[in-house]
Amino acid sequence: MEQPGRTMLAKIWDQHVIAQISDDTDLLHVDRHLLHDLGGSRGLLDLKSRGLTVHNPELTFATPDHAISTARGRAGTIKIGQELLAALRVETSASGIQLFDVDEPGQGIVHVIGPELGLSLPGCLIVCGDSHTCTHGGLGALAFGIGSSELTHVLATQALIQRRPKTMRVKFEGKLALGVTAKDLILALIGYVGAAGGTGYAVEYAGSAIRDLPVEGRLTICNLSIELGAKMGMVAPDEKTFEYIRGRRYAPQGVMWEQAVSAWRQLPSDPDAVFDREVVIDVDKIIPQVTWGISPEHVVGVDGRIPDPKTIDDPARRAAIETALDYMGLKGGALIAGTPVDWVFIGSCTNSRLSDLRAAAEVARGRKVAPGVRAWIVPGSETVKRDAVAEGLDKIFTDAGFEWREPGCSMCLAANGETVAPGQRSVSTSNRNFIGRQGPRARTHLASPASAVAAAISGAIADARTMER
Numbered sequence: 001m002e003q004p005g006r007t008m009l010a011k012i013w014d015q016h017v018i019a020q021i022s023d024d025t026d027l028l029h030v031d032r033h034l035l036h037d038l039g040g041s042r043g044l045l046d047l048k049s050r051g052l053t054v055h056n057p058e059l060t061f062a063t064p065d066h067a068i069s070t071a072r073g074r075a076g077t078i079k080i081g082q083e084l085l086a087a088l089r090v091e092t093s094a095s096g097i098q099l100f101d102v103d104e105p106g107q108g109i110v111h112v113i114g115p116e117l118g119l120s121l122p123g124c125l126i127v128c129g130d131s132h133t134c135t136h137g138g139l140g141a142l143a144f145g146i147g148s149s150e151l152t153h154v155l156a157t158q159a160l161i162q163r164r165p166k167t168m169r170v171k172f173e174g175k176l177a178l179g180v181t182a183k184d185l186i187l188a189l190i191g192y193v194g195a196a197g198g199t200g201y202a203v204e205y206a207g208s209a210i211r212d213l214p215v216e217g218r219l220t221i222c223n224l225s226i227e228l229g230a231k232m233g234m235v236a237p238d239e240k241t242f243e244y245i246r247g248r249r250y251a252p253q254g255v256m257w258e259q260a261v262s263a264w265r266q267l268p269s270d271p272d273a274v275f276d277r278e279v280v281i282d283v284d285k286i287i288p289q290v291t292w293g294i295s296p297e298h299v300v301g302v303d304g305r306i307p308d309p310k311t312i313d314d315p316a317r318r319a320a321i322e323t324a325l326d327y328m329g330l331k332g333g334a335l336i337a338g339t340p341v342d343w344v345f346i347g348s349c350t351n352s353r354l355s356d357l358r359a360a361a362e363v364a365r366g367r368k369v370a371p372g373v374r375a376w377i378v379p380g381s382e383t384v385k386r387d388a389v390a391e392g393l394d395k396i397f398t399d400a401g402f403e404w405r406e407p408g409c410s411m412c413l414a415a416n417g418e419t420v421a422p423g424q425r426s427v428s429t430s431n432r433n434f435i436g437r438q439g440p441r442a443r444t445h446l447a448s449p450a451s452a453v454a455a456a457i458s459g460a461i462a463d464a465r466t467m468e469r
């Protein structure tokens with residue numbers, strides 16, 4: 001009998017099985033373990049307290065990102081951040097783990113540096129104690145976040161027990177209109193399927209619009225997989241992926257490169273592979289998206305209206321919308337565009353790569369941040385920062401009135417006291433608009449870098465398409 005087609009998930013998964021635990025659960029080998037300053041430091045200390053050692057330090061890489069100040073010169077890293085960084089330095093050095101330390105090339109948000117250094121490769125199984133590890137799936141890796149006890153387990157064994165997820169394919173078909181970005185695609189998808197629409201699935205993003213996207217856009221799409229409930233998101237590797245990886249610091253070289261590429265060409269799902277769920281999105285209909293509420297699924301097109309609870313029959317949905325509007329200080333039924341903003345944050349593992357900063361600079365060039373608005377640019381890594389400076393992007397931003405900062409997570413999760421003030425409203429290129437995410441009572445609207453700059457310049461939520469040149 002002919003073998004049925006296999007999904008990319010099945011191919012990568014099966015290559016990593018060390019032992020079958022039960023029908024749907026396996027012990028998997030981990031190819032790359034990434035550590036950050038919150039979970040990483042704690043995991044290494046936990047391992048030590050149990051008298052264990054790191055099984056494969058050469059497959060483990062660390063960087064501080066969450067708990068460090070992003071002020072110039074790293075001024076004002078709070079005590080806990082300093083302690084975590086000190087522990088990360090001591091414990092990685094004692095275990096022989098490569099640390100990309102502050103102000104060194106290689107440092108940055110862990111999900112920005114993995115791809116940038118060529119650590120994240122197609123077909124690799126990558127874990128990190130961080131839910132946005134799904135980002136690395138943009139290169140065709142099987143990448144997912146793990147909890148703290150799993151993290152210690154991986155440090156000690158380089159293996160992990162996992163239940164095989166169901167598979168979901170999302171096809172984005174059509175062409176992106178001018179001013180519409182990868183971020184808008186994924187926000188529109190979350191609006192369509194809901195923030196739990198991907199729960200229990202590994203999502204494969206496919207379709208003509210995904211093929212057309214540059215690799216960094218695919219990373220942005222995969223980054224928000226967890227915001228639709230999916231631990232894993234992935235895009236089949238193609239020639240763009242290989243070109244992106246070629247020559248990076250940890251990428252295979254020479255004969256190894258040729259062998260790797262031919263193995264990677266086998267990874268995409270077979271044409272007759274069957275998925276447990278299929279969704280098709282018509283990309284031609286998507287315009288820039290902006291969230292209005294306290295979940296990424298609370299999203300509308302920038303020309304749209306905030307939902308009016310009065311028009312909602314289902315009492316539970318009506319109450320949820322009322323709660324969101326109350327927190328956000330918004331009126332149901334009003335247009336989202338024109339909502340005044342106090343803060344703009346361009347950064348996070350979603351949208352802080354060089355292409356994001358270029359897109360933002362394109363809108364910012366020659367314009368000024370509106371009076372009363374504070375706008376930050378936080379590059380995703382030291383390398384992104386240096387590359388952006390070499391292109392003069394920092395100058396475009398500072399001339400326009402933006403603050404240019406050091407790489408780290410920063411205001412994405414109100415780290416290190418980098419917060420939006422209570423009651424103030426921010427447009428943010430990050431991935432979570434939960435209650436208190438950017439500070440107590442802070443109000444967050446998620447959007448693309450171009451939309452965030454448009455808001456900074458206008459002093460209100462605005463349609464970036466009117467500012468594209």
Ligand SMILES: CC(C)[C@H](C(=O)O)[C@@H](O)C(=O)O
Nearest residue numbers: 038066129130131132145413
């Ligand atoms: C701190 C970390 C564990 C957390 C995550 O898992 O995602 C953070 O990165 C976030 O974005 O909320």
Ligand code: SF4
Nearest residue numbers: 132348349409412413
């Ligand atoms: S940038 Fe934000 S979402 Fe990404 S790892 Fe840091 S805190 Fe988490």
